[in-house]
Amino acid sequence: MNIKIDFDNSYSRLPENFYERVKSTNVGKPQLIQYNESLAQELGLDFESISNQELADFFSGNILAEWSEPIAQVYAGHQFGYFNPRLGDGRAMLLWELIDKEGNRKDIQLKWSGRTRFSRTRSDGKAPLWAVIREYILSEAMNALGAPTTRALAMVKTWEEVYRERIEPGAIITRVASSHIRIGTFEYFAHKKDYKSIKILTDYVIDRHYPEVKNNSNPYLSFFEAVIDKQVKLVAKWMNLGFIHGVMNTDNTSISWETIDYGPCAFMDEYHRNTVFSFIDRDWRYAFENQKYIIGWNLMKLWESIIHLIDSNEKKSVDLINNALSSIAITFDEYWLDGMKNKIGIISMDDGDEKLIRELLEMMERGRVDYTLFFRYLSNAVETWNNTLVKKIFERENEIDTWLSQWNKRLEKQGIGWDQLSTNMKQVNPAFIPRNHRVQQAIDEAINKTDFILMNQLLEILKNPYADQPEYGEYMNPPKEDERVHQTFCGT
Numbered sequence: 001m002n003i004k005i006d007f008d009n010s011y012s013r014l015p016e017n018f019y020e021r022v023k024s025t026n027v028g029k030p031q032l033i034q035y036n037e038s039l040a041q042e043l044g045l046d047f048e049s050i051s052n053q054e055l056a057d058f059f060s061g062n063i064l065a066e067w068s069e070p071i072a073q074v075y076a077g078h079q080f081g082y083f084n085p086r087l088g089d090g091r092a093m094l095l096w097e098l099i100d101k102e103g104n105r106k107d108i109q110l111k112w113s114g115r116t117r118f119s120r121t122r123s124d125g126k127a128p129l130w131a132v133i134r135e136y137i138l139s140e141a142m143n144a145l146g147a148p149t150t151r152a153l154a155m156v157k158t159w160e161e162v163y164r165e166r167i168e169p170g171a172i173i174t175r176v177a178s179s180h181i182r183i184g185t186f187e188y189f190a191h192k193k194d195y196k197s198i199k200i201l202t203d204y205v206i207d208r209h210y211p212e213v214k215n216n217s218n219p220y221l222s223f224f225e226a227v228i229d230k231q232v233k234l235v236a237k238w239m240n241l242g243f244i245h246g247v248m249n250t251d252n253t254s255i256s257w258e259t260i261d262y263g264p265c266a267f268m269d270e271y272h273r274n275t276v277f278s279f280i281d282r283d284w285r286y287a288f289e290n291q292k293y294i295i296g297w298n299l300m301k302l303w304e305s306i307i308h309l310i311d312s313n314e315k316k317s318v319d320l321i322n323n324a325l326s327s328i329a330i331t332f333d334e335y336w337l338d339g340m341k342n343k344i345g346i347i348s349m350d351d352g353d354e355k356l357i358r359e360l361l362e363m364m365e366r367g368r369v370d371y372t373l374f375f376r377y378l379s380n381a382v383e384t385w386n387n388t389l390v391k392k393i394f395e396r397e398n399e400i401d402t403w404l405s406q407w408n409k410r411l412e413k414q415g416i417g418w419d420q421l422s423t424n425m426k427q428v429n430p431a432f433i434p435r436n437h438r439v440q441q442a443i444d445e446a447i448n449k450t451d452f453i454l455m456n457q458l459l460e461i462l463k464n465p466y467a468d469q470p471e472y473g474e475y476m477n478p479p480k481e482d483e484r485v486h487q488t489f490c491g492t
Contacts, residue, residue, distance in 0.1 A: 005045060005067075006099040011107075011179075012069045014204060017197060019071040022093050024061030025114035027158040030172075032056040033452060034136060034155040034459070039176065043100045043153075059154040059174045061093070061113050068095045072116040076191055077184030077251025078301055080285055085191045087184060087251050088118030091125035094180060105208060108153070109175045111135075128168030129157060130443040131490070133455060135173055135262040137442065141434040141462040142259055147237045149259040151176040169447065178258055181205060183302045184251030190305035202306055209256050218320070220309040225324050228299055230257035232332045235295045239288065240339035241430070242268040242371040246278035246488060248286045248294045250301050263490035267433045269478045271364040271371040277436070277488040292336070296328040342428045343375050344407065345382060345421045348414050356410065360403055367394040370478045375429040382411070383422035430465040431476050434458070436485035438475060 012019065032052045040047060047055060057063040064070065072089035092111045100106055112127035119125050132155055142149040153174040160170040181201075189197040206214055206223050213222035234257050238245065245252070246264035254260040264278035273289035281287070286294060303321050311317040340357045341347070364374060370393060377389040387404055391397040411421060442455040461472050469475075479485070 005043075007067050007096050008099060008105070009067075009069045009097050010105070010204075010208070011073070011094065011097065012071050014200065015197065017074070017194075018201070019073050019094075020088075020117055022070050022072045022116050024064060024070060024093065024110070026062050027060050027160055027170075027172075029159055030056040030060035030062060031157045031159065032059065032154065033157050033171070033446075034152075034456075035059075036140070036151070036153050039151050039153055042102075043098060043106060043176065045098075055154065056156050059110070060156045060158060060172050061095075061110050065096070070095055072118055073180055073185070074118060074188055075182050075184040075251055076188035077182065077249050078187070078298075079249045079251065080281070080283075083187070083191070084251075086118070086188065088116070089180075090116055090119035090123055091127070092116075092175075104178070107175075107177045107180050109177065109180060111173045111175045112170075113172050124162065126158075126160065126162050126170050127172075128162045128164055129171040129447060130168070131263075132171035132173045133443050133446055134439060135175075137434050137439055137455070137459060137462070138262040138265060139175075139259070140459060141465065142243070144463055144465050145241055145430060145433070147241065147243070147259055148234055148257055150254075177254070177260065178256035179205075179208060179254070180260075181255045182251050182260075183253045183255060183298055183305075184249070185255070186302055186305035187250060195308060198306060199309060202309060205255055218310065220306060221320055221324065224303065224306065224310070224321065225327075227255065227257070227302065228324060228328055229331060231295055231299060232328060233257070233335045234259065235291050236332055236335035236339055239291060239336060240343065240428070241433070242271070242288075244268065244275060244277060244286070244288045245291065246276075246281060246286055247490070248291060248298065250298050253295075253298045255302075264488040266436050266485070266488050268371045269435065269484075270368045271361065271374075273361075273365065277485070279487045279489050292329075292332050295332070296325070299328060300325065339428070343425065344378065345411055345425045346414070347416070347424070350410065350413070353410075356403075356406060363394070363400060363403060367396065367399060369393050372430060372433050373476065373478060375425075376431050376476070379422055379425035379429045382418055382425060385418075427466055431468060432461055432465045432472070434462055435475075435479065436488065437479035437483040440485050 032055050035055060070093045072093050074088040076085050077087050092109055093113055094107055094109045096108050098106055115125035136152040136155050139149050139152050143151055153176050156172045158170040162168045162170040210223050210226050213219045213226055216222040244266050252261040266277040268275050274284060275288040276284050307317050307321055310320050337354055341353055346353055374393055381387050381390050391400060394400055438458055442458050445451050445454045461475055
């Protein structure tokens with residue numbers, strides 16, 4: 001295959017205890033299901049002269065480019081609060097890194113491509129087709145919604161049989177990330193007390209993701225503070241959108257502040273602060289509202305891993321880190337509140353804004369109100385001066401009358417035109433999200449009918465989540481009672 005790219009495999013130049021060199025596992029007759037041409041263009045990849053079958057072979061690992069250096073990265077992680085000292089890419093391989101058109105370094109990884117020495121006992125390193133479809137849809141939707149995320153470049157059906165609760169068709173996804181380094185990567189070396197490797201890793205991450213801190217008086221402290229800011233901002237964005245990651249383990253927390261590892265994740269329908277979809281989260285550890293606390297917990301594990309780099313005096317190092325950690329709750333509240341204010345059209349400052357938002361969420365929870373639909377209807381109400389749809393979404397329509405009156409008075413104080421306010425609100429309140437029941441319908445059709453029409457339509461709609469798209473109005477709607485998806489699964 002003649003592909004010209006600007007590649008530079010920097011991670012594979014790190015010491016060999018950071019990874020294992022691996023070989024791809026050939027699959028029988030791979031079929032290209034989805035190829036993300038717009039992403040390929042952003043990456044500077046030109047596959048126009050290559051056939052679909054060649055692409056299927058390429059994105060399944062049957063064909064490797066001569067400049068590929070496949071590796072499986074090692075890491076550890078806290079999973080539901082319990083430490084696993086050795087995880088790693090047990091079902092993925094990093095093929096290469098490239099420099100995209102904007103000069104940014106990107107990882108190109110095959111996920112669910114087969115076993116490596118990091119695979120768990122009895123793991124096949126593969127995934128059923130439904131898990132691959134789910135990650136493709138969710139990650140591309142998150143990108144369109146404006147949340148930092150890994151991306152999906154291609155999806156290949158392998159026609160292999162994958163054994164789960166039943167026999168499933170297998171598939172592989174090609175994942176693009178700013179990197180696949182996790183908090184768990186730092187934990188792996190910290191557990192081994194390999195301080196030399198922690199320094200090498202931290203220096204590498206600073207060079208790759210946080211070069212602005214290199215010349216600071218204490219670059220390692222500045223690095224930690226920068227990670228706090230980026231991670232907290234990401235989780236606040238999730239919660240502004242009504243997203244629940246579902247498995248916020250430290251090995252699923254990317255150091256490059258991207259949403260990574262779309263397993264049992266979901267977007268809320270009805271608003272409830274304790275919403276959980278993940279089948280494996282039986283103690284609600286990663287419930288919607290808990291995400292703001294868990295990101296702080298995860299960042300503490302990063303602190304424990306790099307504390308010796310902050311200062312040679314342990315007490316001083318602890319004091320410096322604690323000062324940084326104490327900012328997490330405040331920083332989260334600032335990002336979250338700014339996002340929520342934007343959702344209701346507030347762009348100025350007023351002491352009563354947080355109270356106004358908290359009262360709204362309490363009413364939404366009592367009224368079993370659809371989170372996404374409410375804020376979109378509210379955006380339209382500003383433009384049309386018609387609150388009918390906003391009120392109808394509540395079980396008791398008059399319940400929100402007092403709040404609407406207070407909200408209107410607050411907007412009037414800003415002195416901004418109503419049309420502009422509506423435009424602003426529509427830019428942050430999506431009309432379309434990857435609703436669980438729609439994703440499930442696309443998966444069912446793909447598996448039961450070997451038909452990807454519904455999946456492709458859903459992907460097309462989700463490319464423009466903030467546009468009205470009246471021809472697809474039914475996709476805005478929450479599920480009917482018999483369409484509800486109550487639990488989501490990991491698939492591996």
